[in-house]
Amino acid sequence: xxxxxxxxxxxxxxxxxxxxxxxxxxxxxxxxxxxxxxxxxxxxxxxxxxxxxxxxxxxxxxxxxxxxxxxxxxxxxxxxxxxxxxxxxxxxxxxxxxxxxxxxxxxxxxxxxxxxxxxxxxxxxxxxxxxxxxxxxxxxxxxxxxxxxxxxxxxxxxxxxxxxxxxxxxxxxxxxxxxxxxxxxxxxxxxxxxxxxxxxxxxxxxxxxxxxx
Numbered sequence: 001x002x003x004x005x006x007x008x009x010x011x012x013x014x015x016x017x018x019x020x021x022x023x024x025x026x027x028x029x030x031x032x033x034x035x036x037x038x039x040x041x042x043x044x045x046x047x048x049x050x051x052x053x054x055x056x057x058x059x060x061x062x063x064x065x066x067x068x069x070x071x072x073x074x075x076x077x078x079x080x081x082x083x084x085x086x087x088x089x090x091x092x093x094x095x096x097x098x099x100x101x102x103x104x105x106x107x108x109x110x111x112x113x114x115x116x117x118x119x120x121x122x123x124x125x126x127x128x129x130x131x132x133x134x135x136x137x138x139x140x141x142x143x144x145x146x147x148x149x150x151x152x153x154x155x156x157x158x159x160x161x162x163x164x165x166x167x168x169x170x171x172x173x174x175x176x177x178x179x180x181x182x183x184x185x186x187x188x189x190x191x192x193x194x195x196x197x198x199x200x201x202x203x204x205x206x207x208x209x210x211x212x213x
Contacts, residue, residue, distance in 0.1 A: 001098055003123060004188040007033035007163065007207035009052055009155050011102060011125055012040070015095060018067050020044060022091070022102045022125070023052040032163025034209045042066060046089045046104020047077060068093040073114050077132070078107040085132065090118070097193040098122045101148075105133050105155065109142065121148035123191055127155035129168030136173035143178070143200070150191065151178075151202045163210050171204055178202050 004012040008030045009023040021040040025033060029051045039059040045052055071092040077085035085107060092101045100123040110118065118124075124143065127133035133155055134142070143151055156171045157164025175181040182201060187208035 001100070001191040002188055003100070003125075003152065003191060005152065005154065005205040005207055006036055006038070006187070007209040009046070009102075009104065009125075009127065010036055010209070011152075011154075012038060013093065013100065015067060015098075018042075018064055020068075020093065021058050022046070023104065024054040024057055025052065026050045026054045027057070029054075030163070031165060032158075032161070032210055033207060036209055042070075044070075044091050044102070046091070046102065047087060049085075049105070052105065067095045069095075071117065073110065073117055075104075075106055075110055075114070076108045077105050079109075081108075090114075092117070092121075098191060100191070101125065103127060107133050109134070109138060115142075115145055118146040118148075121146060122193070123150045123152065124148040125152045125154055128153040128171060128174035129156035129164065130173075131165075131167045131169075136169060136177050139174055140177040147200065149201065150189070151200065152189070152205060153202070161210065163207060175202065175204070 002014040011022045013020040019040040020042045024036040027035045043055045043058045073090040075088045076082040077088040088104045090103050103126045128136050128139045157168040183204045187206045
């Protein structure tokens with residue numbers, strides 16, 4: 001399985017010849033993130049805000065059978081049960097060998113029974129920037145509870161590289177709480193089902209659709 005961070009909360013998950021795109025953003029919506037143009041077999045949007053729901057920009061081919069059990073976990077975009085920003089969905093993809101979860105714009109700590117559904121993940125794509133979502137400390141507490149094998153932070157800002165909303169925190173805040181991270185020069189990571197699950201990895205990717213002008 002190959003997971004590619006396109007930018008902000010948008011990811012492409014490729015498994016053999018099947019492609020899933022999560023949370024494509026509208027053109028020009030997120031500072032520093034360029035247009036999202038991808039081909040996919042499935043598009044999943046965590047909620048209906050413009051930086052997450054641009055499904056119309058994806059060239060969709062639904063002719064192939066989906067290899068995943070797709071589980072949607074209903075959560076909120078804030079810590080006021082949706083009164084501020086509405087609802088959010090965490091989505092889990094499970095093909096029998098790998099389990100990966102995209103947390104969308106999670107703004108609250110999931111209920112205990114939902115945490116149980118999030119155990120034994122191989123990959124957790126989780127927001128860490130705060131303001132609109134959970135912050136670094138809350139994300140770290142969730143990670144500590146569910147213990148995924150790989151954590152990929154998303155939905156944060158990087159002043160040096162010039163992307164993300166200016167109200168968001170930097171990924172460094174999350175890395176400092178977690179203690180360490182692997183900073184990749186690539187936008188993609190390969191996930192093997194046979195890899196050891198004994199040690200947590202925090203992997204910071206480069207957004208593939210970053211504007212460079």
